[in-house]
Amino acid sequence: MREAIPSPSPAPTATPSAQTSADGDKEALIALFHAANGESWENSDNWLSSEPVGEWYGVTVDPEGRVVELDLSANRLRASPGNQPTLPFSGNWVGGDLPPTLGNLARLEVLNLSGNQLSGELPPELGNLARLEVLDLHENELGGEVPPELGNLARLEVLNLRDNELSGEMPPELGNLASLRELLLGENELSGEISPELGNLASLELLYLISNQLSGELPSALGNLGSLNSLGLSSNQLSGEIPPELGNLASLEVLDLHWNELSGELPPELGCLANLWGLDLGNNELTGEIPLELGNLTGLEHLDLSDNELTGEIPPELGNLVNLRQLWLDGNQLSGEMPPELGNLASLRELNLSGNDLSGCVPTVLQDHLRYYPDAPFCPEATPPATTNPSAATEREALVALYHATDGQSWSNSDNWLSSEPLRNWHGVTVEAQGPVTSLRLSSNQLSGELPPELGDLTNLENLDLGNNQLSGELPPELGNLVNLRQLWLDGNQLSGELPSALGNLAGLERLHLSSNQLSGELPPELGNLASLERLRLISNQLSGELPPELGNLANLEDLDLSGNELSGEILPELGNLPDLRSLGLSSNQLSGELPPALGNLPGLRYLGLNSTQLRGEVPAA
Secondary structure: OOOOOOOOOOOOOOOOOOOOOHHHHHHHHHHHHHHOOHHHOOOOOOOOOOOOHHHOOOEEEOOOOOEEEEEOOOOOOEOOOOOOOOOOOOOOOOOOOOOHHHHHOOOOOEEEOOOOEOOOEOOHHHHHOOOOOEEEOOOOOOEOOOOHHHHHOOOOOEEEOOOOOOEEOOOHHHHHOOOOOEEEOOOOEEEEOOOHHHHHOOOOOEEEOOOOEEEEEOOHHHHHOOOOOEEEOOOOEEEEOOOHHHHHOOOOOEEEOOOOEEEEEOOHHHHHOOOOOEEEOOOOEEEEOOOHHHHHOOOOOEEEOOOOEEOOOOOHHHHHOOOOOEEEOOOOOOEEEOOHHHHHOOOOOEEEOOOOEEEOOEOHHHOOOOOEOOOOOEOOOOOOOOOOOOOHHHHHHHHHHHHHHOOHHHOOOOOOOOOOOOHHHOOOEEEOOOOOEEEEEOOOOOOEEEOOHHHHHOOOOOEEEOOOOEEEEOOOHHHHHOOOOOEEEOOOOEEEEOOOHHHHHOOOOOEEEOOOOEEEEOOOHHHHHOOOOOEEEOOOOEEEEEOOHHHHHOOOOOEEEOOOOEEEEOOOHHHHHOOOOOEEEOOOOEEEEEOOHHHHHOOOOOEEEOOOOEEEOOOOOO
8 A cells, every 4th residue: 555645757858849939839739730630620720720829729829829728629639540640759659649749838728638539648748737727638549557747737627537448557646736626537447546645635526436447445545535525436346445534525425436346334434424415335245234324414315325235224314314315225134124214205206125124114105206116015004096097908918019029039037928927927017906007127138129109008107117128210109198107218229210299298207218329300399398307318319409498397307418419509598497407418419609697597506517519608607
C-alpha cells in the first residue's frame, strides 16, 4: 500500500516547434488537424486558412491571440489514414491522434475533444499545460496508460477520461491535483488498486471509476474527501471490507459500490452520511446484519443491499426513511417478520424482498403507491383494486400467440407454456388470485421475432418486461390497449420503426424503457399524455426530429434520458415545467442553440447530460 505522496513528475521536454507565441499555438493546431483527419471533421471552418486562429472553429483566443480554449467535441476527430505525423516531430512519437505539440499550447485552459474516435495513447506532453482547468477526452478510443505527467496540472479542475480503452494502474501522481473537482476514469480497463493518494484531493466533488478492473481494498484515505458529493466505484473487482472512514464524507450524496467483491459487515458509520440520497451496495459478498443506523439517513431515496449474504431481521428503523423510493433487499438471508414500520414509507415505489426467509406481510398501506413488488405478500386486509376481467381463454390465446411469434421453443425458460397448467404456473406470468394476468416478465429469455398484436388483449397487465432479448419489427399499436400498464420494459432488443402514438393512451404508465433498439422517426407528441410517467428512457436509438413541447406536460417525470439519438433543434423551455425532474440526459444528439434559462427552474435536477451536442451557453443556475 502506498503511503508517501509522490513528487511531481518532471515536465516532458517540449518539441522544437514549441514557441511562446501565437505562431507556436498555430503550429500545434495544424499538427492536430493533420493527425486527427481534419478533412473529415464535421466542422472545420477556417482551419488551415489565412483567417486568425480565433476564427477557426472550436478555438477561443485571448486578446493577444493565444489559444485559451479548444472545443472540438463530437466533431468526428479520428486517426488519419496511416496515422503518421505530417510535420517534423522530435522524440519517438510514432503516430496517434493526439500530437505531442498540444503540450505547447501554454495558455490553454480548456481542452475538450470528447465524443470523437480518437485512438492511440495520451501524450505525456499534456502535463506541460500549466494553466489547464478542464481536460475532457471522454467517449473516444484512447488506450495505453494514464500519463503520470498529468499530475503536474496544478490548476486542473475537471479530468474526464471516461469511456475509453485506458489500461494499467492509476498513477499516484493524480493525488497532486489540488484543484481537482471532478475525476472521471470510469468505463475503461484500468487495473490494480485505487491510489490512496486520491485521498489528498481536498476539493474533489465527483469520483467516477465505475466499470474498470480495479481490485484490492478501498483505501481508508477516501474518507478524507470532505467535499465529495458522489463516489462511483461499481462494476469492478474491489474486495475487503468497506472502510468505516467513509462515514466521514459529510457532503456525500451518492455512494455506489455495487457489483464488486466486497465482504465483511456494513459499517454503522454509514449512518452518519446525513446528505446521502443514493446508497447502492448490491451484488457483493457483505455479511452480518443491516445496521439500524441506516435509519438515520432520512434523505435517502434509493437503498440497494440486494444479492449479498446479509442475515438477521430488517431493522424497524428503516421505517424512518420517509423519502425512500426504492428499497431492494432481495437475494440475502434475511429472516424474521417484515416490520410494520415499513408502512411509514409513504414515498416508496419499489420494494423487493424476494429470495429471503422473511415471514409476515407487507403493510397494506403501501399497496396503493407501490409500483414494483415481486413476491411481496400484502396483509390480508388489503382490498384488491378493481379489474376488468377478460376471459381466461382470451388471455391464454394472447400468451400462446406470443409464444409462437417469438420462437418459444428456443426460449431459455418456457416452463409450463402451452401446457394444461394454470396460467399462474407458466414461467414469467403472474396472475392476481383467481383473476387476470397482471404481470409478464420474460427478460433475457432469448425471445426473437416480432411482438404479436394479441398482446393488447392482456388489458389488466400492469408490468410487461421483455427486455434484453432479440425482438425485432415494429411496436404493435395494440400496446395502447393496456390501459392498466404501469411499467413497460422493451430495452435491449432490435425493435425498429416509429413509436406508435397509441402509447399515449397509457395514462397510468410510470416507466417506459425502450433504450438500445433501432427505433426511428420523431417522438410522438402523444407521449405528453402520460400524466403518471416517472421515467422515460429512449437511449441509443435512431430517433430524429425536434423535442415535442408536450414533454413539458409530464409533471411527475423524474428521469428523462434521450441520449444517443439523432434529435435536432433546440431544448424547449417547456422542460423547465418538470418540477420533479432529477436526471436529464440529452448527450450525443444533434441538438443546437442556446440553453434555455427555464432549465434553472428545476430545483431537484442532479444530473444534466449535454455532452456531444452543439448546444451553447452556460447551464442556468437553479
